[in-house]
Amino acid sequence: MFNALARRGALRRWLSAASLSVLVLAVGAAAPAVALTPTPGGPSSSFNKPGDLLIADQFNNRVIEVNAEHQIVWQFGLGPGDFSARSIIGTNDAQRVGPLTLMAGTGTPPNTVPGCPQGCADNRVILVNPAGHIVWQYGTFGVTGSGPDQLNTPVQSTWLPDQHVLITDQANERIIEVDLAKHIVWQYGMTGTTGIGFDQLNNPNSAELLANGHILISDENNNRVIEVNRQHQIVWQYPAVPDPSLLSGAAFASRLVSGDTLITDSNNSRAIEVTPAGKVVWSYTTNLQPGSNPAPLPTRAVRLASGNTLISDQFNNRVIEVSPAGTIVRQEGLLNVSGYSPTTTTAGLFAPYDAKVVGDYTGLTPPFGFRH
Numbered sequence: 001m002f003n004a005l006a007r008r009g010a011l012r013r014w015l016s017a018a019s020l021s022v023l024v025l026a027v028g029a030a031a032p033a034v035a036l037t038p039t040p041g042g043p044s045s046s047f048n049k050p051g052d053l054l055i056a057d058q059f060n061n062r063v064i065e066v067n068a069e070h071q072i073v074w075q076f077g078l079g080p081g082d083f084s085a086r087s088i089i090g091t092n093d094a095q096r097v098g099p100l101t102l103m104a105g106t107g108t109p110p111n112t113v114p115g116c117p118q119g120c121a122d123n124r125v126i127l128v129n130p131a132g133h134i135v136w137q138y139g140t141f142g143v144t145g146s147g148p149d150q151l152n153t154p155v156q157s158t159w160l161p162d163q164h165v166l167i168t169d170q171a172n173e174r175i176i177e178v179d180l181a182k183h184i185v186w187q188y189g190m191t192g193t194t195g196i197g198f199d200q201l202n203n204p205n206s207a208e209l210l211a212n213g214h215i216l217i218s219d220e221n222n223n224r225v226i227e228v229n230r231q232h233q234i235v236w237q238y239p240a241v242p243d244p245s246l247l248s249g250a251a252f253a254s255r256l257v258s259g260d261t262l263i264t265d266s267n268n269s270r271a272i273e274v275t276p277a278g279k280v281v282w283s284y285t286t287n288l289q290p291g292s293n294p295a296p297l298p299t300r301a302v303r304l305a306s307g308n309t310l311i312s313d314q315f316n317n318r319v320i321e322v323s324p325a326g327t328i329v330r331q332e333g334l335l336n337v338s339g340y341s342p343t344t345t346t347a348g349l350f351a352p353y354d355a356k357v358v359g360d361y362t363g364l365t366p367p368f369g370f371r372h
Contacts, residue, residue: 051357051359053332057350063077093354103125105139123144124137125137139154152172154167168205171203173201173202205252208255250264259275262303262363310355312352317335333348
């Protein structure tokens, strides 16, 4: 799919803000845009700068862009006390698509955050412009369902090179690919059915499109990562037989250029890199520092172009970048301390679920058919 586009050189540069806006608004008749008031921390002169971090600050109900000085240069969401559609509630995932930001509003479970004791639903995947306006949306805010334009706990969204969106619709037990007119064009997993048989998932947590056209799925509660083709056949799996000592709570997986797979082994508090044969060749454990949460449940590990690994260490309330030798070279947030500030991460984060480097799609599905 996108490797063919790359070979032809058809999409080997960023789409401009203007052209991407035309693309999104062209489907306006079928998928009306929603305009919201720009959020505090709206785009600064350093917005979308390569090397900045884009962080899904989950229980602060926001997505932020952070520079090397720990300053927040852009924010979508009004903070931990806001549970309206003007924020992104319990966001698990975000990625930059040119000048736009794609994010998944997962919602917050009961008894998790102050101000929402019964839990608060979001159930949207949204594409937001730099001014904080939603230009495309799948899912209806606050509505839980599996019908047309409905989701139930979407935990990840991936922009595909053909301008579709791959959504991990967790509580509906499915991965769906939708076009901009909101049609489901492909699905893996039987809606509402939990299992480990053919075309079944158990609480899936992520899905990435691979260069060969297959989909790499973190099947969280089945304790496995699977690569499936479009005919719903599993062509690779780790571990070969689910074993919680090898992988427990598969939170995220990405395929590296080497052919290895980087996996967030959440319940075992680590990130691991495994070969196609299933041999672990690198690992990093996130709960060994003094003062660490004993069960931090890391949620995302992303390999960077530098060779370092960016880890969202969720309940340690931090994002860390570690070297191949396991040295922390950058940290956003405070170890095992939650906090909030609209201007800096030095005051803390609250269960950051996902972090990516702006402009770096190493191991990830590139949105425009090329790799940096």
